[in-house]
Amino acid sequence: MASADSSRPVRVRFAPSPTGELHIGGARTAIYNWAFARSHGGSFILRIEDTDPERSTEENKQVILRSMKWLGLDWDEGPEKGGNFGPYLQTERFNTYTDALEQLKKADAVYPCFCTKEELDAKRAQAESSEGGYSGYDRTCRSLSKEEAQARIDAGEPHVWRLKVPENHGPIEFEDAVYGHMSFPIDVMDDMILVRSDGTPTYNFAVVCDDTNMEITHVIRGDDHLSNTPRQILIYEALGKPVPTFAHLSMILGADGRKLSKRRNATSVEEYAKKGYLPDALVNFLALLGWSLDGETTIIDRNTLCSHFDLDRITKKDAIFDETKLEWMNGSYIQTMGASAWVDAVEPFLVEAGLCTAEDISENRSWFEALYPLVAERSKLLGDAVEKLSFIFDGPTVHLDEKSVNKVLKKEGSRADEVLRAVRDILADTSIAWECDPLQDTCRTLTETLDLKAKFIFQPIRVAVTGSQVSPPLFESIELMKREDVVARIDYTLHEVFGD
């Protein structure tokens, strides 16, 4: 029975392969590993599994590192950081795999196999179409004598190294921290290839070597590896190394209930950053996709996550990624993030939209921070600020939304022209402080002067000043604009709509 050595200090790792960007599923796996390390006083290791030269790229590696940093998942050991168990790129660890292979050769736990890929494919194809079906490599080369095998190796014949699955081994069992007791019959275990004919390690072999050498205590990974686990346990046993605790994570599905795919869904962390999500929100949301604190709490900050995360509250069921809820959560984080952090986060969006430059922001920092209350509780995504605030940057004229003009200014009996003329005089009156409250209070007196409901006073002002019947709070916005611009906008509207 495989069991973990609980006396060792907790060491976990996130091991992406740079064959693509960091996607949502990988991000969640990373978050769980990170949070587990933090909540157990352990180490979080980042290892890049780049043994597939065909698909691995340096660019992808950089994107992954960038996304990890953006998410705020700091690693204790790994690329750029180093550590006592490096290197942290598999391509730089080949000597450790050959060392392990030598050890297995000495222990007579592996054997060379000379069957070619073509022969294997043919055998498998034939077996699959026959009655019993395919049940793994037929072990042709396992019965080769030592001498014959060595002679063929010496003759330069291409060969792989296969694990000699033990004859008298009971079922392979382990306690998965998420799925519970697992048991796999030994007779369905293939004599899997550990080292390819070109000398490179296969995935299952490389992971086990790395995880043992890096003294990983808990392997938290996607459940597509659940069926690989018994194979890996066999390798741990052959190596005579302690088997870590495994925790397998269910899959994240798209809204259509199907596997997330680049074609149908936004899948990479980078895309979510560009869409205006906050790292805190994404971490919170992803943490809750398959894990719960208590079933009640939904807003969970990093500190809470890092102190309370544990494996026993992870769900087994696949989860559907519901972006609507992510949006809500992001809005919630925007509401509480504070003006300063908001300005930093929203800057690229404002600049991108051409509303201002980075210099404008650094020179008028406090003015930009004053914008925050106008949109904080009205934004789901950072970029929402652009649409809501653009009118403020428009100067002495503003684009008048036709629908709003018709509905508010030209409405039968609204007396919007009277209202605007009166308001114009109030706003132009320099004896009234250019501040939210005095301006608003003075305008409100018009409800009595003109005998109109507040709505009929304020909505015309809103359309004239912001161009639309929907906007952030009126006088809070006006306060942040120049008096001459606001007055000019009212004159402009009066002229455009009423021909003044």
Add this chain to the structure above:
RNA sequence: GGCCUCGUCGUCUAGCGGUUUAGGACGCCGCCCUCUCAAGGCGGAGAUCGCCGGUUCGAAUCCGGUCGAGGCUACCA
């Protein structure tokens, strides 16, 4: 084909044999607040716990079967 999983409101989930008329969150609907939109507050609809049997005084919770979904079964990771 073989092996291994998973299955509670539309979605994320709580639930670990009785305290459950199955709780919370998002979304949806209504009301309140209100200068618009939001935010916030309050309330509502929404799950016979995939299905069928069994165990039990009692099951979403335990067991068996079944259906559906998924993973692995590569000289990919």
